Amino acid sequence: MTVHTATLGALRLHPSVAVRPEPFGALAYHYDTRRLVFLRHPQLVDVVHALHEHADLDTTMDALGVAETLRGPFQRAVANLAEACIVITRDSEEDRS
Amino acid sequence: MTKLADQMKRGLDAPICLTWELTYACNLDCVHCLSSSGRRDPRELSTDEAIAVIDELRRMQVFYVNIGGGEPMLRRDFFPIIDHATTSGVGVKFSTNGTYIDTDAARRLAAMDYLDVQISIDGADAATNDLVRGQGSWDTARRAMDALAAADFGEFKISVVVTRENVTQLDDLLAIADGYGAQLRITRLRPAGRGADTWHQLHPTDAQQRDLYHWLLERGDRVLTGDSFFHLNALGDPLPGLNLCGAGRVVCLIDPVGDVYACPFVIHDEFKAGNVRDPGGFASVWNSSELFAELREPGSAGACASCGAYDACQGGCMAAKFFTGLPLDGPDPECVSGHGAAALAAATTAPRPDQDHSRARARAAAAAVPVTLGRR
Numbered sequence A: 001m002t003v004h005t006a007t008l009g010a011l012r013l014h015p016s017v018a019v020r021p022e023p024f025g026a027l028a029y030h031y032d033t034r035r036l037v038f039l040r041h042p043q044l045v046d047v048v049h050a051l052h053e054h055a056d057l058d059t060t061m062d063a064l065g066v067a068e069t070l071r072g073p074f075q076r077a078v079a080n081l082a083e084a085c086i087v088i089t090r091d092s093e094e095d096r097s
Numbered sequence B: 001m002t003k004l005a006d007q008m009k010r011g012l013d014a015p016i017c018l019t020w021e022l023t024y025a026c027n028l029d030c031v032h033c034l035s036s037s038g039r040r041d042p043r044e045l046s047t048d049e050a051i052a053v054i055d056e057l058r059r060m061q062v063f064y065v066n067i068g069g070g071e072p073m074l075r076r077d078f079f080p081i082i083d084h085a086t087t088s089g090v091g092v093k094f095s096t097n098g099t100y101i102d103t104d105a106a107r108r109l110a111a112m113d114y115l116d117v118q119i120s121i122d123g124a125d126a127a128t129n130d131l132v133r134g135q136g137s138w139d140t141a142r143r144a145m146d147a148l149a150a151a152d153f154g155e156f157k158i159s160v161v162v163t164r165e166n167v168t169q170l171d172d173l174l175a176i177a178d179g180y181g182a183q184l185r186i187t188r189l190r191p192a193g194r195g196a197d198t199w200h201q202l203h204p205t206d207a208q209q210r211d212l213y214h215w216l217l218e219r220g221d222r223v224l225t226g227d228s229f230f231h232l233n234a235l236g237d238p239l240p241g242l243n244l245c246g247a248g249r250v251v252c253l254i255d256p257v258g259d260v261y262a263c264p265f266v267i268h269d270e271f272k273a274g275n276v277r278d279p280g281g282f283a284s285v286w287n288s289s290e291l292f293a294e295l296r297e298p299g300s301a302g303a304c305a306s307c308g309a310y311d312a313c314q315g316g317c318m319a320a321k322f323f324t325g326l327p328l329d330g331p332d333p334e335c336v337s338g339h340g341a342a343a344l345a346a347a348t349t350a351p352r353p354d355q356d357h358s359r360a361r362a363r364a365a366a367a368a369v370p371v372t373l374g375r376r
């Protein structure tokens, strides 16, 4: 199953997720599902942290000036994070785990 | 080799897989005990010191800690310690033989968030299990599982060390887990602790390792493995997981007296990086010990360099090599390309595990195992 970020709309980090900076980007851990996920680019970490301030992923990436070449990879990465419930849509803020 | 794996080899700002053994005290005498537990050590961390360790883990953003022992529930401050951890955002996965999980304890555990419980058994029936874990330990573990189920704990884990005796029972073990709505976790037997004495009789044969590999390919999505079978990757398609020895890179151990080792399976001076009581505490041991810096250097493939499977298997497990007397930059004693047996034959002496808290009774039982295992 693939989640298309275009259809996700407004996003945010799941409240039960902690993000720890690492040299390669960050580790994200979901306390409810016990899933550990790698964010493999420092700017992807910034994007994930800024999601809740913007209308959707695209506008978040615009605001952070994400380079054209990184937009595709970041879209796929955020789709995976959505599948893992690390990021969720803002109208479903209750725990969906 | 992916970029991420390279990055992990250089180490992380904090461990992913941190094991913390709360006590060397244990009511059982398992013949493969990786920490040679039995008697409490008078130098074990006090409650205040344990709380300080948790506070430090929280500051380092360690997401969860694997608590073990010995039998961790033998510590009188067990519940205060895990309460403090889980309420400070350090999740707890704890391993127990189940002896002290009665109705009350099960209810108490079920009421906590961010807590996973792992009950150890080493066979799908009393006979197979009790051979390794001691008379009556099967019934004890099943009672604990019943108590957790009755308390609606949810999905607990059943943890099995794969041996020559139980490797044929994996489907039965899976059925037991399914019966409880529990999750099966299977890990590799290493020659650590009392296991150094029993490994030669208990580790799966070459043929069994191949069967295990195929079983994992087929059923692997239904079991947890702690990524511990990556030496089998040399047989073909890689098993899912981090394919590397994480010792000192993403893995480490804090033992009951606060000593920090590269991995729970290498309790030996050579792999001791420091102590949480040292100035700077655990963080400074993790970030600046010489030993961990060394382990984070790219390793040489040594005698494995000429093997086409090195990328897949990474030469296997450092602990398994160390305690069987093999060079650390050569094949694993269970090398699936068949280089383990020759290496073992060439090894003269193996280092002894350093800490031994076994009760005398346990030592005798361990020594008697070759005879007992003649059963089949």
Ligand code: SF4
Pocket: B234, B303, B304, B307, B308, B309, B310, B311, B313, B314, B315, B316, B330, B331, B332, B335, B336, B337, B338, B339
């Ligand atoms: S020789 Fe070394 S790399 Fe090759 S399969 Fe054996 S342990 Fe793995």
Ligand code: SF4
Pocket: B190, B244, B245, B246, B247, B251, B263, B264, B265, B266, B316, B317, B318, B319, B320
């Ligand atoms: S020494 Fe063995 S058990 Fe320890 S981290 Fe390395 S591979 Fe895993």
